[in-house]
Amino acid sequence: MxxxxxxxxxxxxxxxxxxxxxxxxxxxxxxxxxxxxxxxxxxxxxxxxxxxxxxxxxxxxxxxxxxxxxxxxxxxxxxxxxxxxxxxxxxxxxxxxxxxxxAAMNGECPTPTPDAEPILDGVIGILPIARGCMSDCSYCITKQATGKIDSPPIEENVEKARALVHAGAKEIRITGQDTGVYGWEQGERVLHELLDRVCDIEGEFRVRLGMANPKGVHGIREELATVFAENERLYNFIHAPVQSGSNDVLGDMRRQHQVREFVEVVETFDDALDEWTLSTDFIVGFPTETDADHEQSMALLREVRPEKINVTRFSKRPGTDAADMKGLGGTVKKERSKAMSELKMDVVGEAYESMVGTERRVLVVEEGTGDSVKCRDDAYRQVIVQNASEHGVEPGNFLDVEITGHQTVYAFGRPV
Ligand code: SF4
The missing domain is CATH 3.40.50.12160 (Methylthiotransferase, N-terminal domain)
Known part of the structure; x- marks a missing residue:
């Protein structure tokens, strides 16, 4: 923590x-x-x-x-x-x-609310499906507080999702430290079955799958991609933090996956879906990261071109094994972080630029700044609609918009 x-x-x-x-x-x-x-x-x-x-x-x-x-x-x-x-x-x-x-979480996975109970926040329903993870990353302090994965049965989570929909949730966010290993401790990885069942609930809503580490997703990538392709309610979005493009660094981080497995996940989703969003994270400046390792991360970013990228400059968390490693100098970390952030701006900007001029259906999920609202399209890309009161739109509405422009991490839409 x-x-x-x-x-x-x-x-x-x-x-x-x-x-x-x-x-x-x-x-x-x-x-x-x-x-x-x-x-x-x-x-x-x-x-x-x-x-x-x-x-x-x-x-x-x-x-x-x-x-x-x-x-x-x-x-x-x-x-x-x-x-x-x-x-x-x-x-x-x-x-x-x-x-x-x-960035503030320093590459660690989010921990669901302490009691792992659902929360309704406006029209967003947050559904923690499990606690804990199957990993032991050398830089992670969260793990010490949460332990191994503990997955309640599918039926229990479906009932919680149904209650959220009945209470007014329009976007169900399925969360967990590592959703990809849901069910693992019982010998069966059943995230795809859970998603299928949640999408079957009666009502008009969308489902967003939260953080899932590449190792867990890799084992069920075909099943997951099929569920995404068959369910319109599922945002075509996965958040799979790769953290490095170097297998050596991944080994020192004690991540469970190799770069190739991450790339295979991306390829499987590319084959199954016309338009989808890959979100991933990189930790820059891990103590054992060499210039060559950093270049491998940059090359991976160029290759898979995620639409959402979190770049975190490594910092030591007391009590972790990585805190005992001899760290890199601040200047090196700063330079690598700057280089990756600049590349990220190019890659993400290109994705949003490609949306301009298209029409798409969005869900209004929350109020924005001033008289604007924040919306999400089918691939969970953020679309801002300005002058919301003039257009009569508010959180919970579904509407069709034309994309008129973009900033680096969101697009602007006009109701049509
Ligand atoms: S997967 Fe790694 S970073 Fe995430 S909670 Fe588990 S040990 Fe921590």
Missing amino acids: ARYHIETYGCTANRGESRQIERALRDGGHAPAAGPEDADVAILNSCTVVEKTERNMLRRAQELEAETAELIVTGCMALAQGEEFREAGVDAQVLHWDEVPA
């Missing part, structure tokens, strides 16, 4: 983004620190309304960098003038709000 410190500046919309980040971190098993000096990671949610505010943001970022182990800068100034933090010599990851939780 990591301790975080978050500071928010500016308008209520920015405060709303901070609340979402905090919720994701708490759901991920992390806890607030007493202050920046006690935190494993500090998050500065910045504002850029006037020049004086900008100067204050830069000064505060410099102070936080000196006070805390790791700094993430997000918010309006990070998005509009991220370069200024770098030019001011601030050693921080500069990220979009949506990217902050994964």
Whole structure:
């Protein structure tokens, strides 16, 4: 479990983004620190309304960098003038709000809510299907708190999903530390059966599958791809964190998969689905990562071209085996992280650019900033609809939109 410190500046919309980040971190098993000096990671949610505010943001970022182990800068100034933090010599990851939780979690899997009970949050129903994982990653501190996988029966999870749909959930998020190994401890991997059964529930809703490590997915990749192809309710989206393109580094991380298995998962989904989103994570600057290993990660990213990528600069978590390894220098980690983040922008930007001019059906999942709403298309790509009240759209609505433009990690849509 990591301790975080978050500071928010500016308008209520920015405060709303901070609340979402905090919720994701708490759901991920992390806890607030007493202050920046006690935190494993500090998050500065910045504002850029006037020049004086900008100067204050830069000064505060410099102070936080000196006070805390790791700094993430997000918010309006990070998005509009991220370069200024770098030019001011601030050693921080500069990220979009949506990217902050994964980066703050340092490559560890999210932990479902402590009691693993479903939660209804607006029209989003969160359904933890199991606790624990089958791995023992050398950098992970979460594992020590959660232990081996414990999977309740399919019927029990289907009943919980049904209750969420009856309570008004339009998007069911199936979560777990590693959903791909659901049922493993009972000798049967049955994630695909569970997904099939949840999609059979009566009602109008979508289902998003949460994090599943490549090893577990690889063992049932054909079955899973078939379930995705046959169920329109399932978002065509998988989040399979590869973490490195080097088998040597994966071995030192004690990940259970090899690069080839990850690529085979991608190929299987490419064959089964016309349009789908691959989300993956890379840890940059693991203690044993050489320049050649880093290049292999860059090459893998270029090869599989994920539409969503979380890049995390490695940081030590006390009590883990990786914390005892001799680490790389800050400059090396910074340079590799910068190179991968730039490549990520190209790869993800290209995916969103290809959407412009197309029409697609989306589900409105939550309020956005100002008078906008956040929507998801069939492949779980984020689409922002502005002037929502003028169009009469609100969370829970399904609507058809034309994609009119994009930022790097989301598209803009106009109702048609
Ligand atoms: S799969 Fe690895 S990173 Fe995820 S919880 Fe298990 S040990 Fe931690």
